[in-house]
Amino acid sequence: MLGTVALLDEAGADALTFRALAARLGGGVGSIYWYVGSKDELVGRAADHVLGEVSAATTLPDDADPVDNVRALAMAVYEAIARRRWLGAYLMQDFGFQPNSMALYDRIGQQLQRLPLTTRQRFHAVSAVIGYVVGVSAELDHGPAAIEEMADDEREAFLERLRTTWRAVDPATHPFLAEVTEEFEQHRDEDLFAAGLDLLLAGLRQQASAAE
Amino acid sequence: MLGTVALLDEAGADALTFRALAARLGGGVGSIYWYVGSKDELVGRAADHVLGEVSAATTLPDDADPVDNVRALAMAVYEAIARRRWLGAYLMQDFGFQPNSMALYDRIGQQLQRLPLTTRQRFHAVSAVIGYVVGVSAELDHGPAAIEEMADDEREAFLERLRTTWRAVDPATHPFLAEVTEEFEQHRDEDLFAAGLDLLLAGLRQQASAAE
DNA sequence: ACCTGAACACCGTTCAAGT
């Protein structure tokens, strides 16, 4: 289990094979199946383990604004997935069935229990936040590394590809792309994630205040 | 290309192998590489092709509210991914580099150009909407089929698994799960998606009206 | 220019056999 996380962190999702893991643990390929039924289960457990650490490292003060607390939790999960690129894809699998993901779901929900919302509104809001966080973060797994973490030459190559793709389109047919190309080149992935999250949370705050 | 979409629709992502596709087209495995450089490119092109159809089938009236238009487009993409479970995973790959995904990105952006927002706000908002739609829809690809489309016995088995998992947790430590279990069992995936989207769009409307 | 299909270098998973 620990060996799985270490191997994923060191070499990425592609490097996690039963043969590589068995070699690292000094055993045979088949022995892993004594502890785990499939590769999906193996990585799912590893992902849930990491999620537990992330959740444990984030404290939510009782006297803080509940939506601010939800935001703090969401940003912590985002950062974890951004750091460990293999994580997002597996959290999408069956979030809500592993112990730590259930606990995280509940923890977000508890914050919303402090707001004047219906049960259905709470259910929708928690699902939306989790969906946004996991879904958008997982998109990072594909695509290139975060723009802000690329080496200089790597970033330059990526932006060059972007420029030639985006700037090749006709501004007359793609007026918005023309407007935001420069903005895209300068953005940080984390700011983009946070801005979308804040729109979602603004909608939530509005819903809560309308009920008062 | 058309054969690819047909094969994916009929038998799902797992069934799309070069051998199966070559057999269907009545050719050798190697010949596919004359038209496409890799499997990722093959499925990416198929995904972009479907996205183009979806976008073309959605008309956005000039006299309609721009945010309502964005909502219509988002729901159309959601429905397409919900129907074709293989689609979401590949849209995550490199949305914004294929022609039809670029066109869709631009089309959403054009609606926002009708609102009093800064370029940065527009960039953030379009990215958030696309991120939410593609990310949350893609989560459907994993997990079970939509609850509302399951056969009766299949749905019963899924809900039974959920009940035993969620109801096994201590309500004292998981008070929110206890509150929403029933709500979860009754929900429709599409309503859940729409509710989160509406929170996001409410935040966006608020941002636009604050600028006036 | 376009196609063929055997061959290569991998996978996850199984299972008879060991301790």
Add this chain to the structure above:
DNA sequence: ACCTGAACACCGTTCAAGT
């Protein structure tokens, strides 16, 4: 009870050879 590793049934990709 726990481990081994050869064997099985696949993959995507390559490439010398064909038309």
